[in-house]
Amino acid sequence: MKSVALHSKRTLILLKSFTIILFFAFSLSSYSQEVDEARQQEGKKLYKSLCASCHKLDKKLVGPALGGVEARREREWLLKWIRNNAELRASGDRDAIAIFEEYNGSAMSAFPQLTDQNIDDILYYTTVGDPKPKVDPAAAEVVATGGGSSTAPSWLIYILAAAIVVAFLMIASLLKQVNELKGNTTPETKSNLKRDVQELWEGVKQNTFLKVMTTIFLLLMGAYVGFGTLFKVGVDQGYSPLQPIAFSHKIHAGDNKIDCQYCHSSAKHSKHSGIPSVNVCMNCHKNIAEVAEGTVVEWDGVTYGKAELDKEIAKIYTAAGWDPEALEYTGNTKPIKWIRIHNLPDFAYFNHSQHVTVGGLECQNCHGPVEEMDEMYQFSPLTMGWCINCHRETKVDLKGTEYYDKIHKELAKKYNVGQVTVAQLGGLECGKCHY
Amino acid sequence: MKNLKILIALVVFVSFISCNNKRTPQLQYMPDMYESIPYDTDAEKGLNNKPVNRPPVAGTIPRGGFPAYDIPDTPEGYERARIEVTNPIEASEKNLEKGKQLYTIYCTSCHGEKGDGNGALVQNGKFEGIPNYKDRDINAGTIYHVIMHGKNLMGSHSSQLTYTERWQIIHYVEQLRADLLK
Numbered sequence: 001m002k003s004v005a006l007h008s009k010r011t012l013i014l015l016k017s018f019t020i021i022l023f024f025a026f027s028l029s030s031y032s033q034e035v036d037e038a039r040q041q042e043g044k045k046l047y048k049s050l051c052a053s054c055h056k057l058d059k060k061l062v063g064p065a066l067g068g069v070e071a072r073r074e075r076e077w078l079l080k081w082i083r084n085n086a087e088l089r090a091s092g093d094r095d096a097i098a099i100f101e102e103y104n105g106s107a108m109s110a111f112p113q114l115t116d117q118n119i120d121d122i123l124y125y126t127t128v129g130d131p132k133p134k135v136d137p138a139a140a141e142v143v144a145t146g147g148g149s150s151t152a153p154s155w156l157i158y159i160l161a162a163a164i165v166v167a168f169l170m171i172a173s174l175l176k177q178v179n180e181l182k183g184n185t186t187p188e189t190k191s192n193l194k195r196d197v198q199e200l201w202e203g204v205k206q207n208t209f210l211k212v213m214t215t216i217f218l219l220l221m222g223a224y225v226g227f228g229t230l231f232k233v234g235v236d237q238g239y240s241p242l243q244p245i246a247f248s249h250k251i252h253a254g255d256n257k258i259d260c261q262y263c264h265s266s267a268k269h270s271k272h273s274g275i276p277s278v279n280v281c282m283n284c285h286k287n288i289a290e291v292a293e294g295t296v297v298e299w300d301g302v303t304y305g306k307a308e309l310d311k312e313i314a315k316i317y318t319a320a321g322w323d324p325e326a327l328e329y330t331g332n333t334k335p336i337k338w339i340r341i342h343n344l345p346d347f348a349y350f351n352h353s354q355h356v357t358v359g360g361l362e363c364q365n366c367h368g369p370v371e372e373m374d375e376m377y378q379f380s381p382l383t384m385g386w387c388i389n390c391h392r393e394t395k396v397d398l399k400g401t402e403y404y405d406k407i408h409k410e411l412a413k414k415y416n417v418g419q420v421t422v423a424q425l426g427g428l429e430c431g432k433c434h435y
Numbered sequence: 436m437k438n439l440k441i442l443i444a445l446v447v448f449v450s451f452i453s454c455n456n457k458r459t460p461q462l463q464y465m466p467d468m469y470e471s472i473p474y475d476t477d478a479e480k481g482l483n484n485k486p487v488n489r490p491p492v493a494g495t496i497p498r499g500g501f502p503a504y505d506i507p508d509t510p511e512g513y514e515r516a517r518i519e520v521t522n523p524i525e526a527s528e529k530n531l532e533k534g535k536q537l538y539t540i541y542c543t544s545c546h547g548e549k550g551d552g553n554g555a556l557v558q559n560g561k562f563e564g565i566p567n568y569k570d571r572d573i574n575a576g577t578i579y580h581v582i583m584h585g586k587n588l589m590g591s592h593s594s595q596l597t598y599t600e601r602w603q604i605i606h607y608v609e610q611l612r613a614d615l616l617k
Binding site: 048049050051052053054061062106107109232233234235236238239240241242255256257258259261262265269272274275277279280282283284286287288292335337340345346347377 | 468470552
């Protein structure tokens with residue numbers, strides 16, 4: 001009985017200390033301040049949908065940083081400003097005019113639809129900030145070890161390779177020692193080996209069948225290697241030069257589902273699909289100066305994390321002459337020297353708009369799964385055979401070409417097919433691409 | 436001994452060709468006609484060793500093009516566009532169809548398929564605070580002004596779209612807005 005009581009007492013102490021520790025941990029993480037989570041959530045929702053396009057909590061964006069704005073301005077003033085700042089300015093409020101001038105006269109939208117409660121919630125959110133993610137130490141540990149094991153294989157391979165080499169060396173030295181112990185000296189073993197090889201060579205020389213077979217084998221090998229080499233001349237399939245910025249199509253086209261033509265906007269009108277100019281990058285990256293937590297890119301055999309990728313985004317700012325602190329263009333631009341991957345020789349004519357706009361082809365038809373590529377590479381061989389093959393196989397959708405109806409019908413009759421291919425419409429004629 | 440040399444040569448040759456470096460382009464045979472004599476688009480050096488792609492002289496109008504948009508990027512300009520700028524093309528089915536197609540490429544990432552400001556980039560938290568079209572007092576003129584100059588976080592999309600394409604998109608945006616206001 002006594003022991004049980006003692007036991008329960010111990011448990012009680014343990015429990016108490018545990019709760020105290022928990023309490024401390026919690027109060028520390030929330031800056032020793034109780035947060036009204038409902039109001040915080042409500043404020044956050046409103047803030048994200050109405051304010052976030054121009055304001056950040058910790059940084060200047062289009063408008064000033066809003067973190068702790070309650071401490072800087074009076075509530076009444078804020079209410080008036082948010083409802084209708086133009087009216088407040090018109091009433092001659094000095095603070096309102098001053099802030100308007102500071103931001104070069106860019107007017108903030110009026111929000112007459114917000115109630116006092118709404119605005120209070122937003123202000124409450126700007127003061128308390130984002131809810132702190134509750135980090136479970138066990139989970140964090142798992143993540144850390146998970147990250148370690150993903151990098152382990154390359155280490156392991158090196159270690160294993162070293163071990164194998166060492167083992168070989170040991171075995172070799174052991175064999176040598178055994179030989180020496182047996183009484184065979186090294187020079188003799190060498191001459192033995194030489195004699196063996198010489199005997200073998202003499203045997204082969206005298207055997208006509210072996211000679212013929214060897215000759216045929218060598219000729220075939222030579223032909224295979226020779227043709228293989230020649231067929232690669234001028235064919236850059238798989239070419240993947242290291243670009244000046246670790247730009248990942250996987251993140252942009254894959255994860256964020258940005259249409260190819262958003263950036264490669266000239267593909268729809270012109271011969272070239274074009275490399276987007278930096279102003280197109282800045283359409284988004286004016287706002288996005290940092291990648292999201294946990295973003296990774298495989299670049300040149302190295303896994304780039306947030307720290308590296310943020311530096312890559314900074315390269316756009318250097319190129320565009322954008323000062324991310326002052327949020328303005330300095331005019332000091334520097335072109336990005338992208339390295340061209342897909343390059344047809346100049347005697348072959350290719351037109352993107354014909355394929356993208358007229359033919360309605362997906363970019364992936366020729367460029368492969370770009371939305372899965374961290375590093376861009378040439379997916380197709382871009383040889384003439386490859387072009388022609390597709391022209392032979394692709395049936396043309398003749399919708400909306402009523403003017404040519406008669407000739408299309410006659411062609412279909414001539415080739416005895418239901419739907420003519422690109423080749424049958426003249427897509428194999430030399431002059432179409434070479435002139 | 437001679438045979439051995441040939442063997443070594445063969446091994447070296449094979450290892451050379453089988454070692455295909457993806458960072459360098461392949462060998463080219465007589466590339467005389469591969470490289471153009473005229474300047475390539477995007478080439479680093481063109482006339483007077485300056486990059487080929489350069490901004491046109493101010494005020495240039497391309498063939499078949501339209502005069503530059505000269506209303507300045509100011510709050511007053513925005514209000515001026517509201518009154519002065521009107522859509523020169525009709526809201527035909529074809530234009531709306533084309534507008535939808537272009538809207539899907541250039542606008543949906545942020546503004547969402549329906550124009551409610553809930554695009555893919557908003558959903559995954561990359562962009563925040565994209566307004567719903569119905570909450571903004573916009574007309575064709577102001578939409579054109581914003582496509583040309585951008586507004587707040589939105590950048591100018593004038594370089595990605597032609598004159599006619601902008602107006603086709605505007606027809607579609609106005610249709611979306613009307614649907615949202617219903």
